[in-house]
Amino acid sequence: MKKTATPQPRPRGRPREFDETKALDRALEVFWRLGYEGASVADLTRAMGITPPSLYGAFGSKAGLYERVLERYQAEHGADTTRALMEEPTARGAVERMLRGAARQFTRRRQTAGCMVATAVLRCAEENQPVAERVSGLRGESLQRLEARIARGIQEGELPRGTDAEGLARFVGAIVQGMSVQAQDGATEAQLLGLVEVALRAWDAGGRRPRGG
Amino acid sequence: MKKTATPQPRPRGRPREFDETKALDRALEVFWRLGYEGASVADLTRAMGITPPSLYGAFGSKAGLYERVLERYQAEHGADTTRALMEEPTARGAVERMLRGAARQFTRRRQTAGCMVATAVLRCAEENQPVAERVSGLRGESLQRLEARIARGIQEGELPRGTDAEGLARFVGAIVQGMSVQAQDGATEAQLLGLVEVALRAWDAGGRRPRGG
């Protein structure tokens, strides 16, 4: 059987010598560990195994590379969370899977602790403000998705009608962000799971108005 | 009546011309807003109204200045939290006062959003690792104080005997850290208070083992 013809003929000039995806993964590791400002172009090129002109030719700028890295991070490491929200039949189940997953993911050996987005570029020099706003926007989108899933839970009768969807979403978001901080401070998976236990009991009491003093 | 003799005679050489406390407050604002790495010595000296030699003469280094700023931050802005833990008769009351206070404090107008310690220097260049560890240590101490207050609540019978003090402390700490992130992302006091509402209901269910499915 004939192989399908390669859809795009080989481009004109000298072919790229490095694997863009692999280089991106190396850059991801560096940005994750050192942060946007803490990672210098020299750190990045060393890890990626390329020279500065290659980096700028392929990604435009340090900020452009970071943007590509963020996309890759969300596709590779944020997929579990997204799937939890999509696949689980209940909002409660989605949140539980999300939080337990985060506890494991944030404390994986051979991987930088914490989340690359939840606690990234919180403070930075004036000149890097656009990057900070980009990451802040990603956190906002996460909160939106969470809130939408909760709202669906209310509509489907899983949660009481008076439930504060935004408050609940911000609550869950805060737990994830706090777990990311504590993971970076050295917390173990077991310690984070203890935290999650308390949070999930909160969820179970979350929709209703407080019952008394 | 004679005044008590000044305990320390005026020092020999030319006296310092700038007010160290005021300069410290100006530096605090800059570090708070831009972060440790994002704040350059030029930013700091401009805000403090002094020249680099004066800064280095008085504080030794950028890291030394940051250390002094952290002390001042804890004394000035962290005092409410400390007092809540000390003064409130119940752990529950302390946590409630702490969280509501944080919601207001993290969103004060004319002040940088979020906490200067809860989400500071999470990622940084290799060379600044000691600073990151210092701030991480401060967060650890906060968790310790929180856990101790909760343990006291258990001992005094306020909380059930089986309560997971560490899990509960980490839970409350995560809420504060998450609130700091969300405040920096633009959340309002009302939004953070909604989050706190959910968290406090969690607390009320927090000590007990889950009651069922």
Place this chain on the structure above:
DNA sequence: CGATTTCAAGAGTGACCGCTATGAAAAAGA
């Protein structure tokens, strides 16, 4: 007063920042 001590300011230290000009090398098209 002169001597001593300490501070402040201008000016600049080498090193590193993000980024790029230059030109050789490697592919395709003619």
Place this chain on the structure above:
DNA sequence: TCTTTTTCATAGCGGTCACTCTTGAAATCG
């Protein structure tokens, strides 16, 4: 083969980094 196109590595751009040398002013001491 020869031109065109693109990528590569060397080398280095102007600027800023944290930090300090040098000089002279402002205080106390004898």
